[in-house]
Amino acid sequence: MEFSRLAIVGVGLIGASLGRAIRRARPGVEIRGYDPRPAPANVPTGVDRWVASPEAAFDEADLVVLAAPVGAILDLVPVAARLCPARALVTDTGSSKVEICRAARAAFLAPAGPHFIGGHPMAGSERRGAGAADPDLLAGAPYALCDEGSAPPAKRQAFEALLRDAGARPVGIDAAAHDRIVARISHLPQVVAVALASFLDEGAERDPRLAELAGGGLRDLLRVASSPYSVWKDILRSNAGEVRAGIEVLVGRLKEISARLEDESLAEWFERGKRFREQRLKGGE
Amino acid sequence: MEFSRLAIVGVGLIGASLGRAIRRARPGVEIRGYDPRPAPANVPTGVDRWVASPEAAFDEADLVVLAAPVGAILDLVPVAARLCPARALVTDTGSSKVEICRAARAAFLAPAGPHFIGGHPMAGSERRGAGAADPDLLAGAPYALCDEGSAPPAKRQAFEALLRDAGARPVGIDAAAHDRIVARISHLPQVVAVALASFLDEGAERDPRLAELAGGGLRDLLRVASSPYSVWKDILRSNAGEVRAGIEVLVGRLKEISARLEDESLAEWFERGKRFREQRLKGGE
Numbered sequence: 001m002e003f004s005r006l007a008i009v010g011v012g013l014i015g016a017s018l019g020r021a022i023r024r025a026r027p028g029v030e031i032r033g034y035d036p037r038p039a040p041a042n043v044p045t046g047v048d049r050w051v052a053s054p055e056a057a058f059d060e061a062d063l064v065v066l067a068a069p070v071g072a073i074l075d076l077v078p079v080a081a082r083l084c085p086a087r088a089l090v091t092d093t094g095s096s097k098v099e100i101c102r103a104a105r106a107a108f109l110a111p112a113g114p115h116f117i118g119g120h121p122m123a124g125s126e127r128r129g130a131g132a133a134d135p136d137l138l139a140g141a142p143y144a145l146c147d148e149g150s151a152p153p154a155k156r157q158a159f160e161a162l163l164r165d166a167g168a169r170p171v172g173i174d175a176a177a178h179d180r181i182v183a184r185i186s187h188l189p190q191v192v193a194v195a196l197a198s199f200l201d202e203g204a205e206r207d208p209r210l211a212e213l214a215g216g217g218l219r220d221l222l223r224v225a226s227s228p229y230s231v232w233k234d235i236l237r238s239n240a241g242e243v244r245a246g247i248e249v250l251v252g253r254l255k256e257i258s259a260r261l262e263d264e265s266l267a268e269w270f271e272r273g274k275r276f277r278e279q280r281l282k283g284g285e
Numbered sequence: 286m287e288f289s290r291l292a293i294v295g296v297g298l299i300g301a302s303l304g305r306a307i308r309r310a311r312p313g314v315e316i317r318g319y320d321p322r323p324a325p326a327n328v329p330t331g332v333d334r335w336v337a338s339p340e341a342a343f344d345e346a347d348l349v350v351l352a353a354p355v356g357a358i359l360d361l362v363p364v365a366a367r368l369c370p371a372r373a374l375v376t377d378t379g380s381s382k383v384e385i386c387r388a389a390r391a392a393f394l395a396p397a398g399p400h401f402i403g404g405h406p407m408a409g410s411e412r413r414g415a416g417a418a419d420p421d422l423l424a425g426a427p428y429a430l431c432d433e434g435s436a437p438p439a440k441r442q443a444f445e446a447l448l449r450d451a452g453a454r455p456v457g458i459d460a461a462a463h464d465r466i467v468a469r470i471s472h473l474p475q476v477v478a479v480a481l482a483s484f485l486d487e488g489a490e491r492d493p494r495l496a497e498l499a500g501g502g503l504r505d506l507l508r509v510a511s512s513p514y515s516v517w518k519d520i521l522r523s524n525a526g527e528v529r530a531g532i533e534v535l536v537g538r539l540k541e542i543s544a545r546l547e548d549e550s551l552a553e554w555f556e557r558g559k560r561f562r563e564q565r566l567k568g569g570e
Contacts, residue, residue: 185495189481194554198561201557201558201565209456209458210469211561213429213467217409221505223562225562247540254480267514270510274511276496277510280486281504
């Protein structure tokens with residue numbers, strides 16, 4: 001099978017980047033878009049037909065991408081299960097998967113379809129909105145897929161082929177493992193950057209020389225701190241247990257580092273850290 | 286006054302970047318270099334005469350830059366005070382200043398000179414050695430100067446003029462304020478990156494999907510974790526009190542975030558963090 005009528009519900013940074021990448025890879029598909037605040041006509045999104053409601057997007061679609069914030073995805077899942085055609089595959093782009101996949105299991109009950117596969121493109125930007133979209137955002141990026149065996153293989157394969165054509169690299173994973181891992185590689189770095197940047201903001205308020213002395217490296221390191229709370233509120237709430245577990249380990253490690261600043265026993269953690277970035281992450285270069 | 290005979294002791298990333306920037310700005314100066322492992326002849330460093338010892342570099346110099354690790358700078362300070370000509374200005378590039386400036390106060394006793402001004406170029410790279418040097422490394426970067434009023438104004442002004450010609454932006458600050466600030470903007474981010482990256486390395490060891498799912502953003506965020514412990518050991522030891530104070534605040538904030546993941550009360554820290562990066566640091570763009 002091959003998808004010919006797509007619906008993107010939530011046409012922001014991720015929805016529009018995906019839309020543009022799919023439009024480029026598959027010029028023939030129809031892409032309907034719904035967004036409470038649609039992008040202006042001069043902003044490319046891949047969408048060729050804007051509709052006035054999620055319901056109007058679901059109608060006749062064979063692939064539905066829920067690219068809204070996590071809380072909105074949770075609201076949309078049962079509506080999509082009720083209104084999408086049986087042939088449709090419904091997917092999402094939410095940053096946590098356990099809660100969304102649980103909601104989908106409860107909503108997508110008919111074996112004949114429609115079917116649901118949870119998705120999470122591991123790419124992003126601290127910028128928001130369709131205006132920041134980039135058809136190359138997904139290029140080479142891992143794209144987590146949590147299908148839990150419920151979708152027919154043909155639908156899953158067609159979706160994976162589409163993602164590959166759009167430049168992404170599908171990685172199958174169960175929702176619990178996904179949430180545990182992204183808590184560590186994405187949600188924990190986010191809260192650490194926010195904790196550090198907010199602390200520095202207070203320091204700079206007291207002594208402006210702090211900002212004056214800061215080099216450009218700090219801007220890169222704190223890039224994710226520019227990401228807005230409106231995006232993160234739902235993510236952190238929906239994955240709070242795993243994020244909390246990550247914070248606990250990190251806090252313990254920071255206390256140990258604090259106790260060992262004056263001896264030479266930090267070498268192992270420095271080496272591990274260097275190895276993680278330079279060897280394990282080297283695919284990202 | 287104007288400097289015509291420079292000595293750079295420690296010709297690694299910082300020494301060679303400074304050497305090349307000065308060579309470009311002031312083609313006429315003589316630059317002697319000493320390094321226990323001198324760069325190969327085909328690596329540009331700005332040095333036009335290599336010498337076999339720090340002592341040989343001090344001889345006849347009017348500007349001496351100690352660009353070695355902090356521990357080596359502490360050893361070199363009394364030697365430079367004893368051997369440099371009275372007309373010389375001695376400076377360093379160490380990442381912490383209280384200990385070095387204290388050592389310099391004890392060593393540079395003659396009012397007639399030589400004189401000492403502590404320095405710290407707020408630029409760097411996770412790479413090391415003269416091979417990674419870049420004459421533009423200092424371009425636009427803040428360059429902290431701690432002179433504590435001991436050097437004659439003419440020497441200080443000549444040094445500031447040279448730094449400006451080399452592209453840097455001199456910022457006068459006392460050593461205690463410098464160390465408190467860099468603990469927050471540089472040393473704390475370093476230990477946080479090491480704590481996080483070493484934790485992720487352990488996670489990836491247990492589950493390789495962790496590294497597989499990590500996007501390119503994590504590489505940027507953890508860039509400083511590639512910096513070697515051999516550089517950081519001295520820095521963390523010499524500024525342990527301030528680093529410890531910073532870790533304590535950060536740990537407290539992470540615990541508060543952990544307790545508040547499920548309500549909406551993190552908005553203020555997200556906003557502060559965003560403001561710090563986008564408004565206070567905007568000069569770095």
